[in-house]
Amino acid sequence: xxxxxxxxxxxxLIFAPAKETDLMMFSPLRxxxxxxxxxxxxxxxALTPAFSQDAAPAAPDAAAAAPVxxxxxxxxxxxxxxxxxxxxxxxxxxxxxxxxxPAEQRKPFLVRVLIDMKVMAKAGADAGMADTPLFxxxxxxxxxxxxxxxxxxDTIATAVTEQSVRAAYDKFVADFVPQPEVRASHILxxxxxxxxxxxxxxxxxxxxxxxxxxxxxxxxxxxxxxxxFFSKGMMVAPFEAAAFxxxxxxxxxxxxQSQFGWHVIRLEEKRESSPPAFEQVAAQLQQQLMMTTFxxxxxxxxxxxxxxxxxxxxxxxxxxxxxxxxxAEAATPTAQ
Numbered sequence: 001x002x003x004x005x006x007x008x009x010x011x012x013l014i015f016a017p018a019k020e021t022d023l024m025m026f027s028p029l030r031x032x033x034x035x036x037x038x039x040x041x042x043x044x045x046a047l048t049p050a051f052s053q054d055a056a057p058a059a060p061d062a063a064a065a066a067p068v069x070x071x072x073x074x075x076x077x078x079x080x081x082x083x084x085x086x087x088x089x090x091x092x093x094x095x096x097x098x099x100x101x102p103a104e105q106r107k108p109f110l111v112r113v114l115i116d117m118k119v120m121a122k123a124g125a126d127a128g129m130a131d132t133p134l135f136x137x138x139x140x141x142x143x144x145x146x147x148x149x150x151x152x153x154d155t156i157a158t159a160v161t162e163q164s165v166r167a168a169y170d171k172f173v174a175d176f177v178p179q180p181e182v183r184a185s186h187i188l189x190x191x192x193x194x195x196x197x198x199x200x201x202x203x204x205x206x207x208x209x210x211x212x213x214x215x216x217x218x219x220x221x222x223x224x225x226x227x228x229f230f231s232k233g234m235m236v237a238p239f240e241a242a243a244f245x246x247x248x249x250x251x252x253x254x255x256x257q258s259q260f261g262w263h264v265i266r267l268e269e270k271r272e273s274s275p276p277a278f279e280q281v282a283a284q285l286q287q288q289l290m291m292t293t294f295x296x297x298x299x300x301x302x303x304x305x306x307x308x309x310x311x312x313x314x315x316x317x318x319x320x321x322x323x324x325x326x327x328a329e330a331a332t333p334t335a336q
């Protein structure tokens with residue numbers, strides 16, 4: 001979000017809280033679907049889409065290397081093999097853990113996990129745990145979950161290509177409506193008297209940056225109070241109104257009060273906003289296209305399928321969540 005980007009430029013406290021309409025809305029079902037997307041997208045060794053901003057180009061020797069066979073054995077445990085395929089399955093379940101470690105540590109980590117799993121699984125089988133009705137039910141659930149993931153990967157994920165994402169970006173750019181933006185600096189103090197005294201000093205020719213560093217209580221004072229560019233809706237209302245009321249670069253406002261104190265604001269630049277670069281929104285556009293493809297695919301699969309939920313309260317809760325999900329889909333913006 002733009003609000004978060006500006007927070008990196010300054011630790012100022014005057015940003016307005018995000019509006020619900022600024023955020024991608026997720027119902028519980030959409031969250032579950034997003035988890036499916038994340039698992040499929042991130043479980044690969046790169047853990048990022050090939051055309052995302054963070055995806056690094058492959059080294060020449062890596063590009064020329066032969067693909068690894070999923071049947072290749074990477075270790076054996078008591079004579080039982082651990083294959084590359086099993087590593088990929090484990091990666092699907094351990095996405096968060098893998099993202100938090102360097103790339104060169106991921107494969108050894110997965111091998112260790114699978115060694116532990118093989119040893120404990122044998123112990124469980126030897127104890128007869130695989131012969132219980134509950135285990136049979138768990139096995140059926142895991143089978144269906146695996147089939148769902150495989151169907152998603154083969155049918156839905158492959159339908160969203162870089163070409164389709166770039167087409168979505170082109171539409172986003174074509175539909176983009178520029179908004180006025182200003183770049184401003186400010187000096188924040190506790191009282192109106194202090195703010196008036198600072199304004200008088202500035203009117204007398206004092207250096208704004210020097211005064212900001214000396215007098216301002218804002219955490220961003222170290223950079224002269226520069227807040228970077230912002231658009232309407234990003235700042236608290238009194239500050240925003242005063243900043244956008246300034247017309248000439250270098251113009252300084254009268255003291256303005258907000259819930260954080262008293263501000264003296266200087267206009268640094270004015271401009272019209274422009275669409276973000278493809279790399280900045282590619283991952284989000286890709287996820288939105290996958291979500292759309294997922295929704296339409298599931299809708300077709302559900303046609304003619306009879307669903308019976310005997311418990312009226314549970315049936316009503318399911319219906320309510322379904323309605324919430326539909327509303328979230330309708331409200332999800334094309335791009336942030």
